[in-house]
Amino acid sequence: MPVRLTLLALITLGALIGCAGPSTRAPDNTAAPRPPSLTELIEQDISANRLTTPSDNNALDKVERLPNPDQKKHYRQLIADRYVQLAERALQRNRYIRASGYAVKAGEISDNPRGLAEVRRRIQRYHETTTAEPIPAQVAPPKPSASLAKARLLDTISLPQAAVRERQFELRYRIDLVIEKAVKRNALIELISQTQSDARWLSALVRSRIRLSHPQYDLVLFSTIDDSHPPLFHLFERTP
Structure with missing residues (x-):
C-alpha cells in the first residue's frame, strides 16, 4: 500500500510540472543609457x-x-x-x-x-x-640656429602685414597672445617678418611686453626675413 501511494504521488507531481510548462521571467525593460548628443x-x-x-x-x-x-x-x-x-x-x-x-x-x-x-x-x-616704459633697443634677433630645425613646432600665430607696416596699436593684443602661449609652454620663439625694420620693431615689442608680464622668463627669440610670407611667430619646443 505505501508503495502504491508513493507511485501515485510521483505521477501526480509529474502531471503538475508538465501543466505548469517552462518557467518564464519578467522582461528586462531597463534601457541602455543614451549617449550624449x-x-x-x-x-x-x-x-x-x-x-x-x-x-x-x-x-x-x-x-x-x-x-x-x-x-x-x-x-x-x-x-x-x-x-x-x-x-x-x-x-x-x-x-x-x-x-x-x-x-x-x-x-x-x-x-x-x-x-x-x-x-x-x-x-x-x-x-x-x-607705454612710458622704455622699449629695448630695436635690434633684430639672431637667425635661427641649426638645432631649431630639429625642434618640434608647437604653434603658429600670424599677423596681418598691413597692421605691422602701419605699426598699429592693436598688434599688442596679438603679441600678448604669443607671449602667453610661449610662457605657458616654455617655448622658443621664431619671428618671421618681411623686412629687417619689421623684425626690429616686432622683436622690441615682444621684449617690452614680456618684460612687463613675465620679467623672469628666459626669452629665446630668433628672426627670419622672408617677404614671401605674412608675418608670423613660430613656437618651438625647448629641448634640454
Whole structure:
C-alpha cells in the first residue's frame, strides 16, 4: 500500500510540472543609457572651459561638426562669450596680458561677443599707462640656429602685414597672445617678418611686453626675413 501511494504521488507531481510548462521571467525593460548628443558634448566642454584646447577634445572642434549653420553660429557665440568672461576674470586679477589673449580669441571666434568692447577698452587703458616704459633697443634677433630645425613646432600665430607696416596699436593684443602661449609652454620663439625694420620693431615689442608680464622668463627669440610670407611667430619646443 505505501508503495502504491508513493507511485501515485510521483505521477501526480509529474502531471503538475508538465501543466505548469517552462518557467518564464519578467522582461528586462531597463534601457541602455543614451549617449550624449553632439550639442550636449559642446555644452559640457564650454562649462569645463575646454573651448579650443585640448586639441583632441574641445568645444570649437565639435561645433565645426554641426550640420546646422544656425547652431554653429549660436555655439561659436557661446564660446566667444566664455572667452570674454575669462578675460574679465583675468582683468579682476590684474592679469592684463592674459586678458588680452582671451580677448583675441573671442574676437577670432565671433564677430560681436558680448562685453568684448569694454574688455578691450580696459586693456587699452592698461597699455596706454605702460607705454612710458622704455622699449629695448630695436635690434633684430639672431637667425635661427641649426638645432631649431630639429625642434618640434608647437604653434603658429600670424599677423596681418598691413597692421605691422602701419605699426598699429592693436598688434599688442596679438603679441600678448604669443607671449602667453610661449610662457605657458616654455617655448622658443621664431619671428618671421618681411623686412629687417619689421623684425626690429616686432622683436622690441615682444621684449617690452614680456618684460612687463613675465620679467623672469628666459626669452629665446630668433628672426627670419622672408617677404614671401605674412608675418608670423613660430613656437618651438625647448629641448634640454
